Amino acid sequence: MQFFIKLLLLSVSAVALAGCQSTATKPSAAAVEDRSSAADGGATTASAMDGDGAFRGDALDNPSSPLSRRVIYFELDSSEVKQEDRATVSAHARYLAGNPNAAVAVEGHADERGSREYNLALGERRGNAVRQLLLAEGAAAKQLQVVSYGEEKPVTLGHDEGSWQQNRRVEIVYTSRR
């Protein structure tokens, strides 16, 4: 009996679906599967403090390591990595050199000012500037994937210099740790 009810429900929904399909020539919204995955946080890594306060575990998880800094900020319309950020980039380059199976996405971003496609190109240029430094300091090309999001993925939505500063950035995102 239950089976019969289920069957009945199924056929009812099939009819409802068929009703929709008969309008298949309408502008139908194409569904897009979201393939984003937070690989950086995907694997759980155990880490702990020693009794003496020294950090054990993956250096990527040490909050006092320069590796904990994964965002580099830029001036307006510039792709020059500032002197103060060189140490951060170097630390990631050394980590990548020492962990040949580790890999990063180098994600370039721009603030909202100006045109969207130009900002897409600018984000790529910023990503490539960081990539060049990583390569120069020992990372291998196959460990680095530059992706530009232009102004499409702001950290914050404000229309002021404070917000724009936060949005003009490159994020180093570990897609594989070792």
Add this chain to the structure above:
Amino acid sequence: MLTRHHLLYCLLALWLPCSGAQAALTIEITEGVPGALPIAVVPFGVEGQGAPPEDIGAIIAADLKRSGRFAPLPERDLLARPHEGREVNFRDWRVLGIEGLVVGRIRAMGAGQYTVQFQLFNVFQGTQLIGYSIPTSTADMRRTAHQISDIIYEKLTGERGAFNTRIAYIAVSGKPPAQTHSLQVSDADGHNPQSILNSKQPLLSPAWSPDGTRLAYVTFENKRAQIYIQEIASGKRELIASYPGLNGAPAWSPDGTRLALTLSKDGNPEIYVMSLAARTLQRLTSNLAIDTEPVWSPDGSALVFTSDRGGRPQLYRMSANGGEAARITFEGDYNARGVFSPDGKQLAMVHGTGGQYRIALLDLKTGAVRVLSDRTLDESPSFAPNGAIIIYATNEGTRGTLTAVSVDGRVRNRLLLQEGDVREAVWSPFGPRITLQTDTKPQSSNP
């Protein structure tokens, strides 16, 4: 053949029983116009069984008002409500200073079918300028109203109307990092919005095919910028460009056979042209700078694009076959996203000076630049197919909105989504012209 199909799609677009409700765009007129032609559109009479689903007279009046070329008399000020010529007493209208008069009648034929009859009069001369009756249906009635607006506009201004057209735009809701993005298509007056693509990842740069049946766009659904072409009516879509690096800024050639685009597969962003049939690529620029945002001149002979080869982003022009590029913008420290007027004589662009980004018109003959917008973060200009209006994206407080401005800068309409941001509106090409056969004969009336 193509135009017949296009017509069919437009008809079907109006009848969507199974689609989810979309956030409607509302339009408000923010600036009036001195010198607009005083016109009266009398609410249409109704005959037969069943109330018509739309107030055709109100739609026509709103269209004409939005154009800025006409000042329709508010309905409450009407002294008489004639529905056909012999009921018109022209003195009534001359007293009010009305120069054009539109009257009409909707006849219900049953089974959702209607006939709409309308007449346009020159009030001072007391003569009929045009009169037609048009068969339509429940689903098609708004479109019929826009077609009537187009006929009236063309008769009185000598230019083709663009009321029976559509816009595509990107709607974004939510806060980072959980924003949702959708590509929507609505009528040019913001009605009847339909999502044709929804994504949790960014969408940008929609571009209409010249026949108005497809959109090219950039999507990040696979975690990087790729170009798809989607058929609007069926939702069928195809991945067009997925080279290493950027795949962006798609622009259809006027004949619809090629796509100009930006690829960085060879190291940095360059302009390419892809033949859509053979999928072959021709690289047109070769430069260490950023080259992007190609657009075709209306005759297909030239491309204008954005490049920072001179240090800052400026617009350059080159042959559609490649070769030397010549800089064409010299005013302002940032000029990008150029788009040709339909007559090819002007470019609308994002014009940045002193940290203010506005929409400006560049006269290609004289080089004169005229700023059309008045905010600080304006972008993405797009011409109506008749060249009379430019729609662009701007901000209203923290909200992204669209504004439509007449090319003379005198009329401004704001289009606001009910919630979230709306941006990157692109105006469709003209639809097929309506075939008019039944002319309502000029009728005698009281002079």
